[in-house]
Amino acid sequence: MTPTTASSLVTAWQTARLKFAAPLRNERTAAGSDTPDYLGLENIESWTGRIIESVPRSANEIEGDTGLANVFRKGDVLFGKLRPYLAKACYARRDGVCSTELLVMRPAEVLHPPFLLYSVLAPDFVGAVNASTFGAKMPRASWDFIGSLAIGFPKIETQAIIASYLDRETARIDGLIAEKERMLALLEEKRAALISRVVTRGLDPNAPLKPSGQEWLGEIPAHWEEPRAKGLFREVDRRTETGEETLLSLRMGKGLVPHNEVSEKLLEASDVTGFKKIEPGQMVINRMRAASGLIAVATEPGLVSPDYAVFDVADHKLSIEYFLELFKTSLLQAVFRSSSKGLGTGEQGFLRLYTDAFLSLHFPYPPIDEQHAIVAFIQQERSEMLHMESLLLRSIDLAKERRAALITAAVTDQIPLEEMTG
16 A cells, blocks of 8 residues: 555545534433443533543533433544533544433544544634524533534545644643643642641741640640630621612632622612621621631621621731631631531531531630731732742643644644644
8 A cells, every 4th residue: 555645635625514524323222320431521521522431420510311311332423512612522432322412423434533523622613603502501502503514624534644633732732731730739739738837837937836735736836825716706796777788799719799790690678688797807707618618808898698607806916817817728627517517418418607616616826916927928928829820820721722723723724734744
């Protein structure tokens, strides 16, 4: 057989509607998400086509599980019609069954399956499909529309070369992205460990220590105190009579923010009459999610849910910001979890950190000047780490943009074949 060369493969590309180039398989069987080797949307990584064989499943993650599943065969290409902006597509390397939210396409003989996968993962294709969706909460695209889209392709030998080139280049880019993501994870671990250390041991590594008397805490600096919280905080329960104050929502990573900025559900003043008033400098704790660190200090007056707990420090020698840093550590989150009561366990339970349980806990703290110094140190370190994090995130974004542009160029005849075979 004559060796295939780039020059021998130079040929005009042709186009065809997807429904003709890769018609649907349209085979179904009785199967659910608990079926061995079942492939759900959550098993496919966005934009990469990689299959994640084992992931934790929850009722919210398993979409459209009706007891029926689509059948796919080795060599098929699957594309997610639910929330298509997530770009959930993959190439089947085995027979199996999958969610009915995945369209199963059978590439015709003129199509190399991996080339088809890259074609449907091109941003322009995904964007066109996403623009066609219907349904607000669970937007879906129809096969009638997707199948009507035209794709371009050269002769099948050229498709194989393009797919192999993209396999190599995207693997290289994905490796760089994975390394940056590992660096981000290490940075977060370092930040968490640093904060946990300084809010329980202080800034002086040579300070003499003493037993704290708390098993979860261990030793603390000898000049620190660790009384019960009832001597440090007092609960505040002032209610609005008019509901005209700004309603604030407690959000992870954002703290207390105006409700109307983070929710589409607009509430009237009558809806929040009887909600709790808060003032700047007061601490708000979501009783049900204290163990997840959903705690914040108010920076503006407003209202919060009556199910939240609101506290003031009991003494001017106490820094509310210091205790906020302490309470958001994984160490204290574990303490809050063990002190919560209610029905169920974990995220699915209805456990609450009641005020009496919170006020019975012992918390360590240094003199007020040292509290301020610790908070300032954490803020400085956090600022520097956030800068490093932003640089890493930007480099990841650039790499993903490069990956997307490369795929688009390769499947639309914008990269010389010689460059892909060189």
